Amino acid sequence: MTMQRKIILSDRVDLMRALPALEKAANLRQMKASMLSMAGANQKGTPFWFVVQTAERREKSVEERLAKENIRCFLPLIDGGKAVRRHRVVKLLDRPALPGYLLVNLVPSAAAFCGLRRVDGVTGIVGGLENPHRVADEDLNRFKIKLGTWDAKAVHAEAFHVGDWVRFDEGPFIGFSGRIGKIHTAYAVRGMPKIAIAGTVELTIGEQRHVIKAPLALLVKL
Known part of the structure; x- marks a missing residue:
């Protein structure tokens, strides 16, 4: 009985010691939820488009998380192609x-x-918290049209090479220039040679350095 009582008392002491940390964590979660709600679609004022950077292959999960919080978002997608x-x-x-x-x-x-x-x-946040990069509605609308007509077979561009300076001509990074660090190829048609479809572009937005993999259809050579 004595041993059991000591264990119970020990559990109570541990719980009392943990309460401040538990309360702090609960308050932190509440604060995060409150701050995130400020990005919801029901806020008063004029909304604008901004660009969020995600971890590798987390774009979809972040989109789904934001949608649950009533935050309007857009994940630009292109045809994934085919495989054998x-x-x-x-x-x-x-x-x-x-x-x-x-x-x-x-x-x-x-x-x-x-x-x-x-x-x-x-x-x-692209551009940073103090000066986030804003995407104009007209630029985004043109980007959506471009995505809707995107065809891997049509964006083949032998003119692009590693080291070339290019400028984004469409999309959320329109107007920004950078250098191609890598050319990405793929099979557009089974049995045919690979063609260049995308490039990894190194550029600076504000004080941030970004390495962006983008379809060549969005780029123009300088």
């Missing part, structure tokens, strides 16, 4: 046009951006 599996040609799922990036539409505020930054899978 077990001697059969299968269509692959659509893939992000700009891996690691997601657009969100919100009324800008410090709380909203801080709330976004704390979402699991989000690694940053």
Whole structure:
């Protein structure tokens, strides 16, 4: 009985010691939720489009998390192409046009951006919290049209090479220039040689350095 009583007392002491930490964690979760709600679609004011950077292959999970919080977002996708599996040609799922990036539409505020930054899978806000990069509605609309007509067979461009300076001519990074660090190729048609479809572009936005994999259709050579 004595031993059992000591264990019970010990559990109570441990719980009392843990309460401040538990309360702090609960308050922190509540604060995060409150800040994220400031990015919701029901906020008063004029909303604009901004770009969120995500961890590798976390674009979709971040999009789903934001959608649950009533935050309007847009994950640009392109045709995933085809692959041969077990001697059969299968269509692959659509893939992000700009891996690691997601657009969100919100009324800008410090709380909203801080709330976004704390979402699991989000690694940053393009342009930074103080001066986030804003995407014009007309630029985004043209980008959506471009994605809707995107064809891997039509974007083959022998003119692009590693080391070339290019400028984004469409999409959320329109107007920004950088240097191609890598050319990405793929099979557009089974049995035919690979063609260049995308390039990894190194550029600077504000004080941030970004390495962006983008379809060549969005780029023009300088």
